[in-house]
Amino acid sequence: MRQPTMEITLNNRKESIPEVDRMTVRELLDIKKYTFKFLVVRLNGQVVPETSYDGTLVSDGDRVMVLHLMAGG
Numbered sequence: 020m021r022q023p024t025m026e027i028t029l030n031n032r033k034e035s036i037p038e039v040d041r042m043t044v045r046e047l048l049d050i051k052k053y054t055f056k057f058l059v060v061r062l063n064g065q066v067v068p069e070t071s072y073d074g075t076l077v078s079d080g081d082r083v084m085v086l087h088l089m090a091g092g
Contacts, residue, residue, distance in 0.1 A: 028082045040079065045072040047083065055087035 023040035026033065029051070036042070036050065044060055044067055060067045061084040067075050077083060 025077075025079050027077060027080065030084055041076050043073055044075045044077060044083075047077050048072065048085070051085075053085055053087070057088040059086045059088060060084070061086075 022038050025036040025039045025041070027036065028034070029047075036047075042050070044062065048058070048060075058069070060072070062075060062077065063082050
């Protein structure tokens, strides 16, 4: 039996994530090692609040944008 692989578009690039058929936004951030303090995540065009990262599922074919905000002065 083949291992599942999720195909998503992450920041306008096709990504294959092996051994996964679904995951939460938090799991995706961990897998991709996004560690910036201020992130904005959009899933299929909708902003996902940080409080929803653990409960929002990313599925095969989804479009995800992860942007990090930087402060300057």
